[in-house]
Amino acid sequence: MTRIAFSLWNERIAPVFDVARNLWIVDASEGQIVGQTGRRFASDDPHERAMRLTTLQIEQLVCGAITRSTYEVLVSHGIKVVSFVAGDLSQVLNACLRNCLGDGHLSMPGCGNGRRKRSQGNCRRLHLQEQQIKD
Amino acid sequence: MSRIKKYDSKIVKTSTDAILESISDGVFTVDSDWRITSFNRAAEEITGIPRRDAIGRLCSDVFRSNMCEKDCALRKTLKNGKPVIGRSGYIIDGDGNKIPISLSTAVLKDNTGIIVGGAETFRDLSEIETLRHELEGRVRVGDIVSRSPLMERLFEVIPAIAASPSTVLLTGETGTGKEMMARTIHSLSRNSKGSFVAINCGALPDTLLESELFGYKAGAFTGATRDKPGRFALAKGGTLFLDEIGEISPALQVRLLRVLQERSFEPLGGTVSIHTDARIIVATNRDLAELTKTGIFREDLYYRINVVRLELPPLRRRKEDIPLLVEQFVLKFNRLHHATVQGIAPEALSLLMGYDWPGNVRELENFIERAFILCPDGTIQISHLPDEITFHGNRSNTKSSLHDSRSQLEIQEIKLALEKNGMNRLAAARELDMHKTTLFRKIRQYGIELPEKDGRSRNRNKVS
Numbered sequence: 398m399t400r401i402a403f404s405l406w407n408e409r410i411a412p413v414f415d416v417a418r419n420l421w422i423v424d425a426s427e428g429q430i431v432g433q434t435g436r437r438f439a440s441d442d443p444h445e446r447a448m449r450l451t452t453l454q455i456e457q458l459v460c461g462a463i464t465r466s467t468y469e470v471l472v473s474h475g476i477k478v479v480s481f482v483a484g485d486l487s488q489v490l491n492a493c494l495r496n497c498l499g500d501g502h503l504s505m506p507g508c509g510n511g512r513r514k515r516s517q518g519n520c521r522r523l524h525l526q527e528q529q530i531k532d
Numbered sequence: 533m534s535r536i537k538k539y540d541s542k543i544v545k546t547s548t549d550a551i552l553e554s555i556s557d558g559v560f561t562v563d564s565d566w567r568i569t570s571f572n573r574a575a576e577e578i579t580g581i582p583r584r585d586a587i588g589r590l591c592s593d594v595f596r597s598n599m600c601e602k603d604c605a606l607r608k609t610l611k612n613g614k615p616v617i618g619r620s621g622y623i624i625d626g627d628g629n630k631i632p633i634s635l636s637t638a639v640l641k642d643n644t645g646i647i648v649g650g651a652e653t654f655r656d657l658s659e660i661e662t663l664r665h666e667l668e669g670r671v672r673v674g675d676i677v678s679r680s681p682l683m684e685r686l687f688e689v690i691p692a693i694a695a696s697p698s699t700v701l702l703t704g705e706t707g708t709g710k711e712m713m714a715r716t717i718h719s720l721s722r723n724s725k726g727s728f729v730a731i732n733c734g735a736l737p738d739t740l741l742e743s744e745l746f747g748y749k750a751g752a753f754t755g756a757t758r759d760k761p762g763r764f765a766l767a768k769g770g771t772l773f774l775d776e777i778g779e780i781s782p783a784l785q786v787r788l789l790r791v792l793q794e795r796s797f798e799p800l801g802g803t804v805s806i807h808t809d810a811r812i813i814v815a816t817n818r819d820l821a822e823l824t825k826t827g828i829f830r831e832d833l834y835y836r837i838n839v840v841r842l843e844l845p846p847l848r849r850r851k852e853d854i855p856l857l858v859e860q861f862v863l864k865f866n867r868l869h870h871a872t873v874q875g876i877a878p879e880a881l882s883l884l885m886g887y888d889w890p891g892n893v894r895e896l897e898n899f900i901e902r903a904f905i906l907c908p909d910g911t912i913q914i915s916h917l918p919d920e921i922t923f924h925g926n927r928s929n930t931k932s933s934l935h936d937s938r939s940q941l942e943i944q945e946i947k948l949a950l951e952k953n954g955m956n957r958l959a960a961a962r963e964l965d966m967h968k969t970t971l972f973r974k975i976r977q978y979g980i981e982l983p984e985k986d987g988r989s990r991n992r993n994k995v996s
Binding site (some may be wrong): 451506 | 598
């Protein structure tokens with residue numbers, strides 16, 4: 398089972414993790430959700446945020462833009478960070494469960510090539526399916 | 533007629549576009565759904581996002597500012613119709629760099645006056661920030677700023693102390709910035725990649741402090757349903773900061789001494805020792821040497837933690853830092869409160885310089901924060917300062933008058949000049965641009981007490 402946190406704002410991935418207040422925590426196993434809940438950050442201090450995530454036993458964080466310093470603090474705490482992600486929570490969650498966040502279709506503008514290595518996976522089909530649903 | 537109108541609008545559009553493309557400020561516009569409708573050349577350069585990628589996307593995904601989530605300036609403008617001018621913040625580029633900006637907003641209306649969206653202009657302040665940091669370079673170590681010779685002496689040794697793995701003892705009055713100094717040492721040390729874990733030993737009862745420091749194993753006591761790592765474990769590869777070390781009980785002092793000597797500890801209920809490589813920094817505002825004499829603090833622990841000792845001077849001994857600290861706090865609270873305070877009026881600063889600061893830097897910070905509540909823009913004036921400063925030296929119940937205020941300012945100016953000149957009255961008189969006899973008269977008149985030592989004599993303590 399993997400515990401993944403999504404930084405959340407208005408049912409979307411929060412644009413800037415460094416100041417994001419809310420987290421949506423999902424326990425996933427074999428691509429399925431086995432539990433989910435919401436939590437809040439009390440501080441903007443990167444170390445305290447990292448401690449909070451560690452205490453919540455988060456293994457992976459999916460977030461929007463993040464400063465390099467905060468990113469490094471989280472990584473030093475052993476948290477895998479998938480950053481510069483944009484989109485509705487349901488869309489991102491779906492892509493995450495299918496290990497598809499790396500293909501860039503949910504990246505923030507100007508970050509399409511994935512500055513930081515993300516989970517790799519061929520998600521073209523999923524992306525096309527989503528497009529068809531939208532159309 | 534319609535042809536002329538069409539022609540005119542085309543000219544206007546072309547010239548507006550030309551202007552927008554030529555200016556160095558980034559400009560973008562959004563529609564009513566918060567999607568970007570235009571994005572000029574400077575906006576592309578500052579954000580590093582090509583126009584084709586930005587157009588049609590939500591502005592928060594493109595702009596990525598610290599204000600987007602909680603305090604969007606454009607949202608406010610569209611709500612109340614009032615533009616926001618010169619608000620400071622930062623955006624994050626695709627490489628995770630924080631780009632300081634100032635931004636302004638405006639409402640976009642169509643020909644009939646209906647609001648169709650908003651416009652935001654922003655300016656890259658990176659160069660200004662870099663210049664500011666270069667200017668500050670000589671007086672800044674980590675987050676600590678100072679121009680005081682006392683602090684400069686500390687700044688000189690901090691890099692060497694940070695590089696060593698030795699335990700550091702920070703002493704100084706409350707509010708002098710001991711935790712900030714500990715964080716600075718951590719950030720400059722080899723352990724900076726690890727966590728900085730702070731705990732206030734005076735804030736927790738003994739048993740709780742023990743479990744907080746060393747952690748516990750499941751079943752160690754009722755309610756301990758699973759293992760909990762302690763602060764020593766959390767600070768692995770980093771720094772553990774033990775504040776108010778003088779408050780811990782004798783029993784815990786023994787356990788702490790063992791950890792410091794053997795670099796290992798056992799969680800409550802545990803049977804296996806855990807090795808710790810955390811750098812230890814301790815702090816206290818009490819005189820530990822005195823506490824060892826009275827038996828409150830163990831002598832062996834005192835010698836164990838007193839390897840490298842740094843004493844932080846109180847603010848009253850480094851008053852030359854007050855203008856710099858005020859500037860720092862104004863910048864900080866402008867950022868935090870999204871305010872536009874320009875600075876502090878000279879007469880208000882003069883009052884701050886004359887105050888004794890029993891609460892040190894923390895007290896100064898609180899005073900500035902208070903001033904921000906009363907004065908969210910413009911300049912901090914005397915009226916925005918608390919009573920302890922404005923009535924300093926005159927705590928009688930009589931009504932304050934203009935004459936009183938002048939006297940207060942004069943007393944503070946004299947005290948400051950004396951302090952700056954090592955209590956040498958002649959030098960102080962020269963600095964105040966007054967005759968020495970006038971200064972002597974004023975010292976007598978205001979009853980300003982002078983220390984035993986001054987620039988001239990060793991035997992006087994008062995002008996009589």
